[in-house]
Amino acid sequence: MQSRQSKIITNATSYFMSQYTKHYLHVEKPSLGLPPPPENKKYLLYIHVPFCTMFCPYCSFNKFTYTKEAALIYYRHLREEILHVKELGYDFNYLVIGGGTPLIDEEELITTIELVRKLFSIEHVSCESDPNHINPKTVLQLDGLVDRLSIGVQTFDDTLLKKLGRYEKFGSGEEVYAKIASMLGILPITSVDLIFNFPTQTEEGLIHDLETLKKLSPEQTSVYPLMTSSLVKNSVKKTLGEFSLENEFTFFSTIKKSLKELYPARHGWSFSKESDLIIDEYIIDNEEYVGVGSGSFSFLKDTLYLNEFALDKYATLIQEKSSAITKERTFPANSQMYYRLMVDLFNGTLSKKKFTAMFGQSINDTLGKELMLLKFAKAIKENKENITTTDYGDYLFLVMMKEFYMGMDRIRNEARKNLIL
Ligand SMILES: C[S@@+](CC[C@H](N)C(=O)[O-])C[C@H]1O[C@@H](n2cnc3c(N)ncnc32)[C@H](O)[C@@H]1O
Ligand code: SF4
Known part of the structure; x- marks a missing residue:
């Protein structure tokens, strides 16, 4: 059974994540x-x-x-x-x-x-x-x-x-x-x-x-x-x-x-x-990937690229220019750090060394407040090298990842408007 306190923290996290993805996950x-x-x-x-x-x-x-x-x-x-x-x-x-x-x-x-x-x-x-x-x-x-x-x-x-x-x-x-x-x-x-x-x-x-x-x-x-x-x-x-x-x-x-x-x-x-x-x-x-086909995503460096969703338009774009990418969105550095925190802890462990190598700053200096809140929620443990999740943290990061996926669905929703299936 989930305790009342952890239910409150889960709901707050879910709400925060949905607001966050609403703000960031648009590709226009x-x-x-x-x-x-x-x-x-x-x-x-x-x-x-x-x-x-x-x-x-x-x-x-x-x-x-x-x-x-x-x-x-x-x-x-x-x-x-x-x-x-x-x-x-x-x-x-x-x-x-x-x-x-x-x-x-x-x-x-x-x-x-x-x-x-x-x-x-x-x-x-x-x-x-x-x-x-x-x-x-x-x-x-x-x-x-x-x-x-x-x-x-x-x-x-x-x-x-x-x-x-x-x-x-x-x-x-x-x-x-x-x-x-x-x-x-x-x-x-x-x-x-x-x-x-x-x-x-x-x-x-x-x-x-x-x-x-x-x-x-x-x-x-x-x-x-x-x-x-x-x-x-x-x-x-x-x-x-x-x-x-x-x-x-x-x-x-x-x-x-x-x-x-x-x-x-x-x-x-x-x-x-x-x-x-x-x-x-x-x-x-994967930190970076290229997607091909209708409705696929690519993510390179700091930018998300969106391929055309409609089959007829996809075909026309390939015939015209061999590429079906239509839109993109570049993310600011702090959102990439949040993303890394979420993905690595969803998988159970965040390496501090890897984080510093990626962003040129330590996680304790850049996301210190967030780590404090996660510790307060009993979601993470920390040692010199790594941050790892507790049992409750495993669930909390699953909730965040779910919200992220649903945020990606918002992009799909926007792109699929007026499509004939
Ligand atoms: C895109 S589907 C393709 C699988 C294959 N076409 C099939 O139906 O067996 C890949 C997987 O995503 C998962 N999936 C799809 N929609 C989901 C949802 N709304 N919630 C959770 N998992 C989902 C399912 O487990 C599914 O097998
Ligand atoms: S609609 Fe069903 S069969 Fe088609 S991809 Fe989704 S899960 Fe698979």
Whole structure:
């Protein structure tokens, strides 16, 4: 149970973060595109594949109804955009492919990964999938191309799956379990995505999901708290019921306790059997990245760049100038320091040395007041080298990260106005 005092601190933090993201997370300035990169630097490349055969009520990612023809045109343009980034001089060691449903057209996906591997110094490839595109024959084709496949399961509970519309599309909890069991071990890492704190979800329901996950035993898992930005609030309410934060703290503690033994390495809401295997969300883990595809983001130095969201406009922009970046926002130094504090402590540890190397000033000199408040809230501990989170701090930084994600949804909301899906 969360104490009254920690509830007050959590609510205040959540409010502060939402005000903060409202203030900072706007991307309005027209952009001329990505700057040339510095020499010898390797970045993360994110590819967005915005097609789905169904739309889940909680999902705010940029997506459109799949047709074979639209996907073929899209993948062709995507490869043009990738070649353009190569011409600008960028190099990448990480490739993350997300969606939507990247494997919706596996041949096009494979051609695209092969191109990226040929053009850049890629060391790791991570790709998302729904449970319908993971039969062993398909996954075997990815062997040697993809190191990590993360599969959206969300829950093994049939009642919830029916409400989400996923039961009809992807099968019952048992069927999804069997599909994953049949492909485990083909690729170096399989990760399972779950969501917790769905309206009507009980502690017993959550424990059942966690026990099923552990029995399946993939190398990694991400267990996301349900995020209900304004983009999805109404559809969540209509399909699942009224959303509440009442159980979130208790459920997160249950998850940490339940997964601790099998998955000792934790990065925020991602858990791994081995600590060096974690490849997390590109927005969270990487200081700088380039995004290609409709509705992707790039972050370089101090600037966030936004790609066009609409498919027809994306196609026109690529045909005209091989780049789909339309807007950008440069962030002031203090907001970057806050971001670093949030991201590193979401992952459990902030290295003081790394902070000083990044900003040229020590964290105690620049964010001393913030650290004092976090200590007062019993959210962090400090020694000479590092700042680390307490159990309550783990939750508080999850709350902050959730608010940050929902702030990014505000940008998506703005960009998706008037789109035909
Ligand atoms: C963009 S989805 C792609 C996954 C794939 N298309 C599928 O449905 O299985 C990646 C993951 O983000 C997570 N996700 C999406 N919307 C979310 C939300 N509102 N709250 C929490 N997690 C969410 C889900 O766990 C999902 O599997
Ligand atoms: S969760 Fe996956 S299938 Fe559902 S709408 Fe989002 S991207 Fe599409």
